[in-house]
Amino acid sequence: MFSTEPLTDRFGIAVHGIDLNEPLDDETVHALVDLLYEHRVLAVRGQKLHPASFRSYCSEFGDPIRHVRSLGRELFMPEEPTILPITNKTPGDGPLAQGAAHWHTDQSYDARPSSTTILYSIEAPKQGGETGFIDMVAAYDALPTTTKDEIEDLVVEHQYGPGIALPEDDVPTASLSTQEQRDASPLVQHRLVRPHPITGVKALYSPCATSRGIVGMPLEQARELLAQLTAHCLKPEFRYHHPHAVGDVVSWDTSATMHRAALIDRATGPDDSRLLWRISVRGTPPRLAKAAS
Ligand SMILES: [Fe+2]
Structure with a gap:
């Protein structure tokens, strides 16, 4: 072994x-x-x-x-x-192909x-x-209980191309995706607090790279929440x-x-x-x- x-x-x-x-x-x-x-x-x-x-x-x-x-x-x-x-x-x-030079999943x-x-x-x-x-499990675990309760059932919309809550220094590389690639990609939904498909352990799921909004939440409020969670994860x-x-x-x-x-x-x-x-x-x-x- x-x-x-x-x-x-x-x-x-x-x-x-x-x-x-x-x-x-x-x-x-x-x-x-x-x-x-x-x-x-x-x-x-x-x-x-x-x-x-x-x-x-x-x-x-x-x-x-x-x-x-x-x-x-x-x-x-x-x-x-x-x-x-x-x-x-x-x-x-x-x-150079550097499209991965931003925080993403x-x-x-x-x-x-x-x-x-x-x-x-x-x-x-x-x-x-x-x-x-x-480590998005550790980042989730470290959130205050009130925040965990607030975000437990939220669903995030994602699409190929730069998201709405990218950290400032990520924007130049993320913008390498082309409009053609973005247009070919539909909006999809993932839970913000996503249980692991195999283990069931909860983690924050990809708040910044491709997030375009939160279902049922005004865009600016969604952007602010996702940016706050991103800043927390980047500690x-x-x-x-x-x-x-x-x-x-x-x-x-x-x-x-x-x-x-x-x-x-x-x-x-x-x-x-x-x-x-x-x-x-x-x-x-x-x-x-x-x-x-
Ligand atoms: Fe990657």
């Missing part, structure tokens, strides 16, 4: 002693899934993965989904179309949002390029910024977290190059579903 160590004294856990190129038995997969749901962020260290092995590992957490992003499409892998390569080594003068604009997202780090800059995480005590090391496979429970990629400059050499593979999945880990049936 593998060994573990905490990533922080609050949330996140690292795992050593597994080779994800090898087939995983039921016991190991159940243990990894449990660790993810308990600690929100799970880093499996020291990997050197084939694309099929990465996709196979990610599939243990749910069904891989394809992203709607248009920037960086030239990097897609035809043999593994659910892998989204993320790099700052793109040639030319055009903008993957596919919160979808009626069936992502349940887990996984990044595999193949090249990592010596400095910068972190992914920030917010340092709920955050962890993960510096990706080469070989890290980092997954996060999207139902229980928000995340943000650090802005990064175009690479000038090996010391500041980044290459990540990303897969986001939705639904239930298949081996959990099988065990329950």
